[in-house]
Each structure stands twice: as C-alpha cells, then as structure tokens.
Amino acid sequence: MADITAQLGDTAASAAVSSRLGWLKGGRFPVFLVPVLIFYALFFGYPLVRIFWQSVYGADGFTLIGFQMFVEEPAYWMVLVYTGILGLITLAITLVCGYAVAYWLVTMDKGWAVLLMAFVLIPFWSSGLVRTYAWLVILGRQGILNSALIKFGLIDTPLAFIGTNTAVVFALAYYLLPYMILSLYSVMNGIDRNLLLAARNLGASPMAAFRHVFLPLTRPGVLAGSYMVFMLGIGMYITPAMLGGPEQTTLPLMIAIQINEAMDWTFAAALSVILLLVTGSMQLMANRFLDFERLWGGAK
C-alpha cells in the first residue's frame, strides 16, 4: 500500500511541476525539487530523447526508414491494434473484478480487510516472471487445469490454452488486478459512508444509493486504475512472450525482436516512439476531461 501511494505521490508531484509553473512569472523557485528534476532529466529525460533521436538518425544520417517500414507493412499495424485491444480487454476484466473486490474490502470489518489486503499485496510484490510461469503450470496441456478437467470426465483430450488469447488475457488480468484494486480501494476508503446513509434516509433504495452516490464518487479511482492497468498492459513483455503464440505478438515483443534478433535499432526506436505517441496521445485525451490533480489526490 505504501508502495502504491508513494508511486501515486510521485506522479502527483510531477503533475504539480507542470501545472504550477508560476515561479517562472516571478514566483519563488522550488529549490527542493532540484534533486528530483536532475534525477528525472538524467535517467528519464535523456534516454527518452535518445530514443527519439535514434528513431530518426541511423548509420547513414537522418532517416525516416523506421517509420516507413511500419507504415508499409499492415502486419505491424495489426500488431499495434492487437496490443491496444489486449490492453482494453484486460482493463475491462480487471475493472469488473477489481471494483467488486475493492468494494467488498472497504465494507468489511477492518481486521479482516487487512488480512485480505495481504492476499492482494503478496502477488503484487512477487516477480512477474514467476507468476507467469505459474500460469504455464496451470494452463499446460498436462497442467493442473487440464488434468482436473480430464479427471472429472469433462473432456477427453487436453485443451490447448498456451498460445491462445485466453491464456494471455487471463494472465495479464491476474498480473494487473492488484493495481486496479489498490487504486479503487484508496478512493473508496476515503468516501464518507454517511453519504450513503443520508441517501437511504432520504428514501433511496440501496441500489439507487450505490448508483447515484457511491459510484460517481469512485470515478477518480476508476479512472486512475484504468489508466494504470491499460498503460502497463500494453507495455507488458513477459506475459505475451511466454504464454502467447504468433497471434499474440504485441508491440513490445516486436521491439524486443528488432533489438535482439533483427538488430535494427532504428526500427526498434521508431516502434518505441510509435508506442509512446499512442500512449502519450491517450494521456492528452485523458487530460482533456480529467482533472489529474484531483484524480491522483482521490475524492475529497
């Protein structure tokens, strides 16, 4: 929990940097931000600039060959589209499951909530590689799921899960679910329960109180969680690499192939920039109808 709030705090800080540039117009310079700014510039800003540079500057000078290769090959567009669809489906699943779990956690007795929160956090802290391997063990042709289905006589021959969208989507949703639960939980936890009681007192049914009072108040949590899950989902490498087949090739996988196998760093950088532009434009869109400061700060 501390982990995620720290992360949210960081983002809030950098959002504050961009929105409060008042010191440029004569305000006081925020000296305490200098170490953070230097850190970001060195380890985030510089590599990012390098990637942009590398995408347009190859061995023979300025070039747009990387972008041209992407535009000319419909298979690469489809990889991008698939990456986006995978992110959206994962988002939908984690939102539905995460909302239910987070609601359940805030409504239950605090002691139990702490214990159950541990079950959310333990997988959150364990290695993504190990957790993806676990899915291999469960979903394999001789895996736990197939063995169980055969034992109970539900199927005769093992079903193929590995190398399917089902395997990738489920493993991805499982991996990202804690992010959704945590962002929803922190917002739901800050909602004054008396508002619901007041609604009931004024004659609303339990369902109406939930829909008209609770649901709108969780909007910032829903948006923050969705945003995080989608962004992490489309950037995920291990899960589609280990559980997917050729049909589950995502843009991050394609970038890795370009770096390690095709050894075309210009194209790899161009693909990275394309992925960045897609996510960046989504952030811009989100900014248009979201108040980020309020969003990251939670409901007040």
Added chain:
Amino acid sequence: MSSRFPCQNLLAAGAALALSLSAAGASAEDLTILSLGGSYQENQSRYWFKPYAQETGVNVTEAAGYNFANLRVMIQSGNVEADLVDLSADSVKALSREGLLEPIDWDSVPESCVSGIPEDMRHPYAFPTIQWAMVMAYNTETYPEGPKSWADFWDVEAFPGKRGSIGATRPPVEQAAMAVNPDPQQLYPFDIDAAFDKIAELGSNIVFSDGYAQVVQFLADGEVDMIIIPNGRMVPLIADGKPVAINWNQHLRFPNFFVIPKGAPHVEAARNFLNWVCEPERLATLAKPTNYGPINTDAYGYVDEDVAPLLPGNPATAALGRVADAEWLGEHRQDIARGWARLGVR
C-alpha cells in the same frame, strides 16, 4: 562502467582469491573471457579456463551473459572489458564487417591445431571451437518408428501430435523450407515468405515458446511429441533415460568462435590462451559433457566412441546436414522478423 557485467567483480574477486591461494608466485598476466553462461560455460570453465589458469598462472576472469547488441556497443564505445568472447558465426560476420574484431594471428597458431580445422572455418578474425546443431528430437513412445525428415515433421496425418519450437526469436524457417525442398545442400537461398506459409500450415499443431529450455521441458512433460532444438539441449533428457531420440537428417550446424574484440586490454594474453586451447585433445574435452562437436576434426581421435555419434559434425552424420549460412541469415533477419509479425495476423 564496471557494472556492465554485474557478476564480474565478484568472479574477479573469487578468481583472484583462488589464484592467490593456489598459484603462489604466478605472473600477473590478466585475461577476461566473456562467454554464454549456463552449463556450456560451466564446462568451458572446468575443462578450459581453470586448467589454463592453473597451468600458466594467468589471472583468468570469467564473465557471462551478453547479447549482441550490448557487446557491439561495448566495443564501439571503446570501453572493452573482455579480451576473449565466445561468439556465434553470424555475430562474427557482423562484427568483423564493422571492423570491431582483432585479427587472429594464424601464423602463430601451432600446426598441430590448424591441420584439423576445415579450410572454410579458418576465419581471419575468429577462431573456431565447437559447433552445435539444430536437430529434430521426438518422443520414441509416441513414434516408435520415428519421423525421418522435416517433411515428416510437417505431416500431421502420418505423425499426429503436437510439435514444439522456439518462436519469435528464431522461427523455424529453414526447417520449413527443407520440408518442401529436402536437400540441405540446396537450402540457401530460400523464399522466407513461403517458409512462413509452410509454418502457418501447422496451425495449432505447433506450440511456440519463448526459450529453448521451455521447448525441452514441453518434450519432457509430454506437452509436445516432436521439437526443433539445439542438440546440446537434449543431453540431460538422454542422460535421464527419457524416451527421446534425435533425428540427424537435415540438421543445421552452427559453429562457435572465440574472438578478440578490438580494443581488448590484453590481446597478447588472449592469443596465448587460443594457442593453448586449440590443441585437438583440449578441444575434445568439451564433447562429452556438452554434446557440442569440436570443429577440429583431429579432436575426434580423443572423443569416446559412444559420445561421437551424439556430436554435430562427426563423420558419420555430418553429410546428413550442413553448416547454416550465417551470412545469408544475417542479411535476412528483418525479413524473418516481418514474416513472424505477418504469421500472427493471417
């Protein structure tokens, strides 16, 4: 920049300690060798690096695990930390073309080392050591008769069952091409798009994995019945008595080399090591534990009779396959990557 090889300092410390304990009064010559890690490097270390350090008193430091991309950057940036690197043929081609390798001083290599090395393997910038082979392995319980060719691998009616292969990083394009045109000597050049069409034919009969370890595991677990795999990966399964066999027909051999990167701090020390390790008897020591075949054919005089048939390039099976054309493959990496992307959206 010493953090490029995170384990190097630790290894260096360990090696230094070991040497100060065992080889008192040794010369202070240093040699850093960068290899591929895993059980391959463990055996290299046991049969080559450590005996060399012991015999000569040279301070041998080992580093493991690099990929081509960061190796190239290391040499280009002039910040070279390795004196000797274990490299595949395609990487040798790429690096030597860019002038990033020191030449091999073939005149100084002992004659006893050179005579057994095939003419076409005497690369001006790389010293050939062992070769591995991409072969077919299968479950002998599922197929007592055994598939005999890549055409059989693609024949799902005669040989029902799942197939396994590494996917994105090395799609089985050559094997697919040989399933259509069986003569390995006529393999290159082949139509990469047609090869991917052939791969697509297998549909859900083939399972792709992210790494070779997983492909082998699939065969061991019965998850698949036939795989495309580097022969050395089958050693543990064969040793465990698992019901598996290798089909050597239409195999592809991939030689490995030692190279000296341009700007290496101890070029002389690296050359001295090469002149030591190149003896056929020493090259042969790796055969049994790794099942990688020595490229120097004289080394077969030192290989046990029961091991020789398991080695790529041994006289009995060499003619069934061929050395892969690393240069042609290197030129078509981008086409293969694109073919893989297209395979997914058919």
